[in-house]
Amino acid sequence: xxxxxxxxxxxxxxxxxxxxxxxxxxxxxxxxxxxxxxxxxxxxxxxxxxxxxxxxxxxxxxxxxxxxxxxxxxxxxxxxxxxxxxxxxxxxxxxxxxxxxxxxxxxxxxxxxxxxxxxxxxxxxxxxxxxxxxxxxxxxxxxxxxxxxxxxxxxxxxxxxxxxxxxxxxxxxxxxxxxxxxxxxxxxxxxxxxxxxxxxxxxxxxxxxxxxxxxxxxxxxxxxxxxxxxxxxxxxxxxxxxxxxxxxxxxxxxxxxxxxxxxxxxxxxxx
Amino acid sequence: xxxxxxxxxxxxxxxxxxxxxxxxxxxxxxxxxxxxxxxxxxxxxxxxxxxxxxxxxxxxxxxxxxxxxxxxxxxxxxxxxxxxxxxxxxxxxxxxxxxxxxxxxxxxxxxxxxxxxxxxxxxxxxxxxxxxxxxxxxxxxxxxxxxxxxxxxxxxxxxxxxxxxxxxxxxxxxxxxxxxxxxxxxxxxxxxxxxxxxxxxxxxxxxxxxxxxxxxxxxxxxxxxxxxxxxxxxxxxxxxxxxxxxxxxxxxxxxxxxxxxxxxxxxxxxxxxxxxxxxxxxxxxxxxxxxxxxxxxxxxxxxxxxxxxxxxxxxxxxxxxxxxxxxxxxxxxxxxxxxxxxxxxxxxxxxxxxxxxxxxxxxxxxxxxxxxxxxxxxxxxxxxxxxxxxxxxxxxxxxxxxxxxxxxxxxxxxxxxxxxxxxxxxxxxxxxxxxxxxxxxxxxxxxxxxxxxxxxxxxxxxxxxxxxxxxxxxxxxxxxxxxxxxxxxxxxxxxxxxxxxxxxxxxxxxxxxxxxxxxxxxxxxxxxxxxxxxxxxxxxxxxxxxxxxxxxxxxxxxxxxxxxxxxxxxxxxxxxxxxxxxxxxxxxxxxxxxxxxxxxxxxxxxxxxxxxxxxxxxxxxxxxxxxxxxxxxxxxxxxxxxxxxxxxx
Numbered sequence: 055x056x057x058x059x060x061x062x063x064x065x066x067x068x069x070x071x072x073x074x075x076x077x078x079x080x081x082x083x084x085x086x087x088x089x090x091x092x093x094x095x096x097x098x099x100x101x102x103x104x105x106x107x108x109x110x111x112x113x114x115x116x117x118x119x120x121x122x123x124x125x126x127x128x129x130x131x132x133x134x135x136x137x138x139x140x141x142x143x144x145x146x147x148x149x150x151x152x153x154x155x156x157x158x159x160x161x162x163x164x165x166x167x168x169x170x171x172x173x174x175x176x177x178x179x180x181x182x183x184x185x186x187x188x189x190x191x192x193x194x195x196x197x198x199x200x201x202x203x204x205x206x207x208x209x210x211x212x213x214x215x216x217x218x219x220x221x222x223x224x225x226x227x228x229x230x231x232x233x234x235x236x237x238x239x240x241x242x243x244x245x246x247x248x249x250x251x252x253x254x255x256x257x258x259x260x261x262x263x264x265x266x267x268x269x270x271x272x273x274x275x276x277x278x279x280x281x282x283x284x285x286x287x288x289x290x291x292x293x294x295x296x297x298x299x300x301x302x303x304x305x306x307x308x309x310x311x312x313x314x315x316x317x318x319x320x321x322x323x324x325x
Numbered sequence: 326x327x328x329x330x331x332x333x334x335x336x337x338x339x340x341x342x343x344x345x346x347x348x349x350x351x352x353x354x355x356x357x358x359x360x361x362x363x364x365x366x367x368x369x370x371x372x373x374x375x376x377x378x379x380x381x382x383x384x385x386x387x388x389x390x391x392x393x394x395x396x397x398x399x400x401x402x403x404x405x406x407x408x409x410x411x412x413x414x415x416x417x418x419x420x421x422x423x424x425x426x427x428x429x430x431x432x433x434x435x436x437x438x439x440x441x442x443x444x445x446x447x448x449x450x451x452x453x454x455x456x457x458x459x460x461x462x463x464x465x466x467x468x469x470x471x472x473x474x475x476x477x478x479x480x481x482x483x484x485x486x487x488x489x490x491x492x493x494x495x496x497x498x499x500x501x502x503x504x505x506x507x508x509x510x511x512x513x514x515x516x517x518x519x520x521x522x523x524x525x526x527x528x529x530x531x532x533x534x535x536x537x538x539x540x541x542x543x544x545x546x547x548x549x550x551x552x553x554x555x556x557x558x559x560x561x562x563x564x565x566x567x568x569x570x571x572x573x574x575x576x577x578x579x580x581x582x583x584x585x586x587x588x589x590x591x592x593x594x595x596x597x598x599x600x601x602x603x604x605x606x607x608x609x610x611x612x613x614x615x616x617x618x619x620x621x622x623x624x625x626x627x628x629x630x631x632x633x634x635x636x637x638x639x640x641x642x643x644x645x646x647x648x649x650x651x652x653x654x655x656x657x658x659x660x661x662x663x664x665x666x667x668x669x670x671x672x673x674x675x676x677x678x679x680x681x682x683x684x685x686x687x688x689x690x691x692x693x694x695x696x697x698x699x700x701x702x703x704x705x706x707x708x709x710x711x712x713x714x715x716x717x718x719x720x721x722x723x724x725x726x727x728x729x730x731x732x733x734x735x736x737x738x739x740x741x742x743x744x745x746x747x748x749x750x751x752x753x754x755x756x757x758x759x760x761x762x763x764x765x766x767x768x769x770x771x772x773x774x775x776x777x778x779x780x781x782x783x784x785x786x787x788x789x790x791x792x793x794x795x796x797x798x799x800x801x802x803x804x805x806x807x808x809x810x811x812x813x814x815x816x817x818x819x820x821x822x823x824x825x826x827x828x829x830x831x832x833x834x835x836x837x838x839x840x841x842x843x844x845x846x847x848x849x850x851x852x853x854x855x856x857x858x859x860x861x862x863x864x865x866x867x868x869x870x871x872x873x874x875x876x877x878x879x880x881x882x883x884x885x886x887x888x889x890x891x892x893x894x895x896x897x898x899x900x901x902x903x904x905x906x907x908x909x910x911x912x913x914x915x916x917x918x919x920x921x922x923x924x925x926x927x928x929x930x931x932x933x934x935x936x937x938x939x940x941x942x943x944x945x946x947x948x949x950x951x952x953x954x955x956x957x958x959x960x961x962x963x964x965x966x967x968x969x970x971x972x973x974x
Contacts, residue, residue, distance in 0.1 A: 148825070
């Protein structure tokens with residue numbers, strides 16, 4: 055079960071463009087080289103509507119690079135990206151966003167000089183300007199600020215917020231564009247146990263509305279709890295994929311997470 | 326023909342070598358400290374004058390004088406500016422570093438003007454009494470040989486320094502990561518200090534070699550050195566050999582153009598603008614970095630005034646101007662009207678740079694275009710002139726914005742500066758007519774008299790007041806939020822579906838149009854303008870004034886222009902102010918390094934404090950809490966409320 059193509063098995067060998075029928079996102083045979091370094095090598099993965107797909111791996115494995123390729127911030131050396139039925143490989147980031155992708159950033163990209171509410175409001179206004187959604191942006195924003203649990207700090211400037219809350223601002227901002235595919239890059243780091251649990255609930259709640267989530271997360275408990283499928287990256291390659299249980303047992307994954315401590319963390323019971 | 330070609334080649338090589346020295350100095354400081362030193366030329370100029378002072382005026386032995394300037398005074402100066410001005414700037418936003426180094430430029434020009442009176446001629450002779458040797462039929466001066474030899478020696482020396490010595494390798498490492506260098510046992514502060522000392526010495530050498538070839542003139546030397554920027558950019562601000570090659574190519578190209586271009590018409594002047602055209606072209610062709618991600622923006626911008634308070638202040642301003650207008654002399658009324666026209670141009674920088682984070686060094690060029698249109702099409706004060714002034718400036722603004730949209734802070738600043746220089750040297754001289762003077766009428770609004778100085782003063786005040794209210798309303802609108810968002814994080818905006826380039830294009834166009842309106846009014850103050858009113862240097866001064874006044878508030882635009890007005894009013898009574906103006910403006914701009922929000926920001930701070938003291942609390946945007954109470958996340962909120970509030974403050 056550790057073969058990279060496992061999840062894409064429905065694709066017949068003759069036609070590499072044959073797609074995962076449930077996929078709202080499909081990344082095919084993507085490679086990225088920075089100078090002489092292979093950041094990604096032949097990465098293929100998909101994310102499905104109404105599911106949470108995990109993307110895990112050690113630091114520097116290429117998770118954020120994958121997100122950058124999907125959103126168009128990084129041009130791959132080779133490979134293709136599909137959103138729904140449409141190939142987006144050549145499209146600029148804003149055109150891809152308008153097809154319903156939204157993301158958060160591991161290195162924060164908040165609008166620091168605006169307040170929490172204005173951050174989400176701005177995103178709602180952006181969404182209104184390019185979609186046919188007629189809901190007043192202020193209504194969308196206040197709804198979302200409440201939903202992600204930021205109402206008490208709504209009037210605070212974001213550059214004054216602690217990192218954990220700023221990540222929730224990015225989540226709220228992404229939600230304000232009503233995405234069908236949400237890419238979350240370590241959105242839970244900086245949150246305490248209860249907050250992380252609430253975040254997990256929120257994600258599950260979103261999938262019930264039909265959102266597909268691709269989740270990069272270091273918190274193994276959270277990943278194992280919420281993900282339907284997991285892809286594991288190591289040194290820019292997909293070394294394993296499958297259900298949480300399958301991935302947890304995969305020796306290649308345990309080896310990648312070097313050392314007994316990490317292996318037990320992966321294989322053992324949630325703490 | 327052959328000997329002519331040879332002689333132009335020799336001159337071209339010398340010019341190229343001087344450009345190479347300039348470019349080398351710029352690259353050395355930029356690669357080690359990340360600061361592009363706009364004052365580089367001014368430092369070279371000051372060094373050339375210092376050398377003149379020692380050698381010609383005080384009769385110091387020329388070799389001793391040269392050693393003193395190159396190896397003592399210049400490095401010492403580098404040491405001092407690094408310690409006082411540059412060190413606090415490492416990691417600061419580009420427009421702050423641009424303003425501080427421009428401030429240094431102006432301060433040096435001001436200081437030079439008070440030491441070496443601009444109206445007396447200073448002559449710096451060639452080295453070796455202009456002796457030389459014959460190469461075929463061409464006399465090659467030893468000065469030229471010295472310039473070429475010095476450049477070759479320095480190029481080789483720097484190569485050894487950067488590749489073979491610990492210090493050089495540390496210099497290359499420090500810009501990438503000073504902290505890492507420190508951990509590896511290097512001393513980033515000393516390395517950066519050395520870079521500034523070396524940079525200043527190189528600037529001094531270039532200035533001293535250039536002065537006898539051109540002319541020992543303060544502004545001329547300061548700006549001639551600007552031609553070396555193109556070479557530095559060809560080397561992408563890090564590749565020294567490429568920069569040197571580029572410098573030689575520009576130097577030779579310029580001199581061949583002098584020989585082979587026709588003796589009159591547009592082409593006869595093209596050699597003048599060649600470096601700037603190259604600079605602009607290279608900037609466009611340079612591969613640009615990916616979308617910039619969020620950066621630390623330095624200071625917290627002041628609160629944006631609400632509609633009510635901005636309207637109240639605008640009305641108070643106009644009423645105040647009506648009241649004081651009765652007590653002002655016609656000349657002071659004109660100075661005041663000029664101040665408000667300038668304030669309009671500063672307001673365009675508030676929008677563009679203050680809110681949008683884009684640095685423009687060509688706002689005065691847009692103003693000039695506005696004045697030209699008002700002059701040509703505004704007969705009898707017709708509003709057609711005003712409308713076309715705004716339209717042409719906006720259209721040219723859009724044209725300039727299009728190829729420069731992807732440029733980041735410094736590159737955009739340099740590109741707009743190149744554009745302003747080209748317009749000044751090649752276009753404005755034509756547009757304003759051969760005599761240089763263009764009659765510009767005052768706009769006539771039906772039913773409102775604007776003919777007298779008093780009426781025109783009130784009109785300009787009213788236009789500024791309305792424009793300020795408009796700009797503040799724009800900032801509070803969803804477009805304003807988009808603008809600020811694009812400035813804070815272009816990458817996030819793009820992934821939220823925003824066409825970042827389109828947003829930038831729009832704001833650049835609006836700002837250019839506003840500057841055009843200001844220019845049309847500037848023209849009406851004296852009834853005529855000439856090309857000298859709209860030179861590139863003035864755009865630099867405007868950016869400094871905007872920063873000093875406070876670039877992210879309309880109040881700041883008013884304060885910046887007021888400073889200028891105050892100088893103009895006081896100057897007839899205190900003649901020394903003429904020189905001091907540059908110096909003081911420069912010094913004020915330097916202070917921006919420590920106080921990026923300027924005077925306007927200070928006032929906003931005081932106002933906020935006053936509100937606190939008097940208990941008039943400003944209301945933040947109201948969020949209806951509990952709109953979707955009952956969802957899991959709302960419960961999450963309730964449980965965590967105490968902690969979240971605690972964490973938020």
